[in-house]
Amino acid sequence: MRLTAITAAVALVAGAAFAETVAPDDVVYGEYGEVNESLTGVPGDADNGRMVFSTKSKGNCVSCHAVAQLPDVPFQGEVGPELTWTGEARSAEELRGIVANAKHTFEGTVMPAFYKTSGFIRPGDGYTGKAPEGDLPPILSAQDIEDLVAFLLTLKEE
């Protein structure tokens, strides 16, 4: 009890910097699939976004997208469009919506939804092939999404 009260008080004092993380089911998508509010209130870290983009166990975005700015990452895929100019072509709001759940922007797209936890058919426990025990976490965390948006915004022709 007392602990909860203290935690709550700290949260109040900390204010905006510790703004509540928006849960996957609570994300508000606009008419074109864009998401206006940050999912965490913490500015994105482009370096971490770059790591999430190219790491198999994280976003693994390179499996489908090529990016000229990552020459050290081998075997970039071609299922999705090349993203070398995404930072010029898309706004942060559009990118946040696309990365969180691209189905709102591109109907029926093969691009997976990275910040979604419900509505799946036979979801598994990661890549084990088995059913999950308990609740399914989203593939990426809210901060991973923000970091990816920051990284994608750096992708411009030089």
Next chain:
Amino acid sequence: MKFKAMTAIAALLFAPAAFAGGADDDTLVVNGDIEMTTKAPAPAHLDGALDEIISGWHFRSDETQQLQTDDFENQGMIFVDQAMDIWNTAEGSEGKACADCHDDPADSMTGVAATYPKWNEDAGEVRTVQMQVNDCRVNRMGADAWKYDATDAISMEAMIASHSRGMPVNVAIDGPAAEAWEKGKEIYYTRYGQLELACASCHEENYGNYIRADHLSQGHINGFPTYRLKNAKLNGAHSRFKGCIRDTRAETFSPGSDEFIALELYVKSRGNGLSVEGPSVRN
């Protein structure tokens, strides 16, 4: 619009040679003798989903393709030889070998792989080759059933397939098989798992594209069982299905399950017209 055009130009500039995409134009002749049909018009029941059906062989590297052109280089043939030993060995309470009833498989098993999975009237079920072999083992030999896709079962399936090499796949999808075929079709187009991808998302919408280091084929099973360089053994179609579904972060089905039997019938029918290649070589 402008973005799309730029993307297309850049793709041309940046794409390394290996990313040429699409199926190649090579032709497959095995042992200088068996001419394989590796591209064919899509069967009518695909309703225009594909214009042309293309064997997975076309999407592999020249080195991997080469291994399938000669039985001395095709390591899958080692398992075919092993299955011949089993074929001639008596097993079970009846003291019978496959050979006692089926003689030379080069005669008795010709064309079998091209038409399976197949409806069995007496059993009232669609049977895969492995199910039929197990039926002979259990009910005619008094031997134990082999585990689905385990070494003995898959080696025997490869041996049986090898006697249909070059013949066109031609599974029946109408009549009593129609129900299983429809079920298989539904599975093929269902977007499973947390990645929400269907077989069609990769093998119909994106064949010819690279997904990371993998060159996506149309996912046919005319080449099964396949000898894969990756795990240096023969792989069954159901095990391949299982791996593909697992990779969508989904709960898979099991080899030998009703779902995979139905899916095998449906996927095999998509390749009606391609030559039976089993055992083929893949990476």
